[in-house]
Amino acid sequence: MGETPFSLTYGAEAVIPAEINLCSARVVGFAPDENEKLMVKQLNLLEEHREVATIRPTEYPQKLARRYNRVGRKREFAAGDLVLRKVIGNTQDVNAGKLALSWEGPYRVTAIVGAGAYNLEDLKEKLLHRPWNVHNLKKFYH
Incomplete structure (x- = not known):
């Protein structure tokens, strides 16, 4: 106070x-x-x-x-949008240290699974095995 x-x-x-x-x-x-x-x-x-x-x-x-x-920005994606995925946990390059990439991709949104969850595929049309939360994605501008 x-x-x-x-x-x-x-x-x-x-x-x-x-x-x-x-x-x-x-x-x-x-x-x-x-x-x-x-x-x-x-x-x-x-x-x-x-x-x-x-x-x-x-x-x-x-x-x-x-x-x-x-x-704060509300993020919503539609099917077909290109997004980057946050690199988390065991998918990070151990040898890169603090210069490691924090985003990877681009990925294409294939479907909206639920509130803030999306199915993704890479550009070779290989589906990722689980839905991704909107907080771990950001819009890809090319």
Whole structure:
């Protein structure tokens, strides 16, 4: 939420004893008269800080959804589309290291099996043995 529970309750940040003994930057600049003025000002703004803190948790999912909807792309393929397939698990070249290919293909979509699942064949018309999920495919542009 951007605020500590202590600051929402008491309107100030806590200073732990270790900070006082080690003369941290927060303690070195301490001036009692200036602190009193700032504490009164903070108390006047305390209710506003609490309101902002209660708004943030509801605002975050909305921001997240807007970003996802802006950046996220829905992928749908039709029969006959050319796609690339993500290289996963044991199909990766062990000796290539971090320079290994992450996509292979192209493959042709032969049929839509279900929600987001597709049967594929290579360009020599050899069918792949299992359906592939839409998350492991991307459009091939040639």
